[in-house]
Amino acid sequence: MGGPLNKDEIVSYLANSTLPTLVVEGRDDMSFLRPIEKQIKGLDILVADGKDAALHVLDSIDNIECPIAILVDLDFWSIDGIPPQYEGRPRLIVTDGYSIENDLIRDANLFELLHGPEIDRFHRAALLLSKWFACCRFSKNFSKDRPWNARIKKVISLEDLSYEKTALTFMTIFSVEPERASYIFDNFHKFFRGKSLKSLYQLFFSTPNRQPNLEVGSLMAGAWVGNGAFVTRIRTEIRDILLSN
Incomplete structure (x- = not known):
């Protein structure tokens, strides 16, 4: 895991990578995600510079074939609803609550x-x-x-x-x-x-x-290492996306 990267740096990196990669929207998610590195061989976790940057990455990787999952917090989508362009998008994982802390x-x-x-x-x-x-x-x-x-x-x-x-x-x-x-x-x-x-x-x-x-x-x-419903869903979706190929 490195420090936050801007959207273009992440897209450029992914275009030249073959590793299963999880993109998260901020550094705060990193400590909770460390255990999943042991479950997915070669997992690369990239930290985006915020939610908008992570969503830009999602919008820019249609032609990139390496396994990629994007995890973002719902934030106010939890109240307003997920925008139509992101509802059900492949590779996108969202929290159930406002943020991963809520879950x-x-x-x-x-x-x-x-x-x-x-x-x-x-x-x-x-x-x-x-x-x-x-x-x-x-x-x-x-x-x-x-x-x-x-x-x-x-x-x-x-x-x-x-x-x-x-x-x-x-x-x-x-x-x-x-x-x-x-x-x-x-x-x-x-x-x-x-x-x-x-x-x-x-x-x-x-x-x-x-x-x-x-x-x-x-x-x-x-x-995070337990079997609660919200965390289990996130872990399962990460594995399903990154290990599907």
Whole structure:
């Protein structure tokens, strides 16, 4: 595995390669994918410079015959639907949730590790975040400002389960229909930004005096080598594509 490559560098590399190759959209996916290198002999994993670059590669490899799979996160396709030009495309694998983190968190059953009053507090935090996330997604400045990348602690206070000032101001300006927020809340583990969901769980699991304190990254890594439904589907599709020739 190397560092991120731009779309043209990847296409040029693939045109001169015979190795089974998996293209991923970012470096964050790499640690979870390492075990699959042992399952596919000679596997080459290339890191693209983002989702758009990975999709450009997909659009440019029709005449390249070496086994290639492209893995991308759904991101907001999880809410909006996959664009028609990518629905059912050969060589393309997409996560079930917003990102691979969402799939790993669900396979790791992190919610089941909450206990006692944590469960109600987590639901209340998720409801606050769902309303904010809906405002982010459906605001007029959706593609410009990327407010959904804000850290959890910049959005809500877990101490009193209320919005921080900046998030509250944003939501006052960009209101959203209640049914849109409810839709995200009902599917929170699938639709909410994966890195933020991971951070939310880590905040709960590392609360002072909590027993036991848990490390979310380790639990997610364990899920990748487990037999959860979401991860199993991704692994199976990677193998089916790359070992079909």
